[in-house]
Ligand SMILES: Cc1cc2nc3c(=O)[nH]c(=O)nc-3n(C[C@H](O)[C@H](O)[C@H](O)COP(=O)(O)O)c2cc1C
């Protein structure tokens with residue numbers, strides 16, 4: 001594990017150990033994967049302009065996100081099927097997150113039940129922070145039951161994925177004929193309905209009305225994941241949504257959507273300061289995180305890097321990925337002349353290709 005000195009090394013290590021079909025599932029995006037590549041490329045078009053001689057102590061990385069205390073402004077984005085990466089699956093990732101004081105968003109399509117994830121997290125931390133990601137199902141009875149499970153397990157926010165009125169067209173998956181989970185692995189949050197991923201409905205009929213309904217049945221903060229248009233961010237704010245995640249689902253839904261970090265800037269101009277903004281997509285470096293903070297994010301989330309760490313080394317692999325990003329973030333903030341994650345100025349970032 002120590003031989004991997006950055007997130008990219010973990011990608012290579014994951015590729016070396018994973019079944020190529022499963023590696024493809026994690027790595028791939030929709031159609032031509034334009035957006036997958038654009039997410040990362042966008043960070044290369046943002047340059048950091050550090051300040052000098054600021055005479056401060058080492059930067060403080062802690063951040064409060066929706067009332068939850070996090071050790072750093074890096075969160076774990078919800079990703080499905082961790083047991084495809086490692087036999088311990090989400091048990092390993094949630095332990096690494098809890099140990100590191102990192103907020104983890106558990107996927108509805110997890111291969112370990114949310115109750116078991118919460119138990120696992122509490123073995124290593126007193127107050128682990130676990131949020132729950134939801135695909136709103138047209139069957140509201142089913143949706144309510146799963147919300148109750150998340151609440152009972154101690155999740156402190158609901159993350160509703162809103163960029164999925166249909167499943168994106170994944171051609172690597174089609175070529176590999178990867179459409180269901182192997183025997184012995186199932187979606188443990190869906191076990192009442194058989195645990196098959198085919199039971200999940202991604203419906204274009206889901207609308208703001210469903211969000212109003214959700215608001216009415218739970219007191220948990222509601223986060224919308226997958227917002228790219230500033231008008232939707234404004235609607236979310238008016239509807240009493242508690243935070244949004246600016247995201248194009250890691251390029252896995254609509255190919256041709258713009259890089260998430262570019263939309264962060266646009267959305268921050270409209271609702272920044274009023275609605276907490278999170279972002280995910282293409283974050284691979286501590287410097288990437290600093291760029292998102294400068295552009296108005298409260299925190300940034302990582303998807304694939306966690307899966308790479310998990311594949312390469314289970315809990316230790318995820319722990320190392322989080323640790324590397326923490327070290328990089330600390331180093332980047334110090335070099336930028338910032339004394340905390342709260343004090344990253346907007347003018348730290350300029351447009352500039354490299
Ligand atoms: C393998 C994989 C599975 C994912 N599963 C989900 C999911 O079940 N629900 C969801 O809202 N987002 C899901 N996502 C999207 C992530 O939450 C996140 O938006 C994306 O991975 C961020 O980009 P990054 O991988 O470049 O960090 C998934 C992403 C990947 C790579």
Ligand SMILES: CC(C)CC(=O)C(=O)O
Nearest residue numbers: 080109167197200249252
């Ligand atoms: C099975 C999918 C709906 C899970 C997902 O969101 C993804 O793979 O991006």
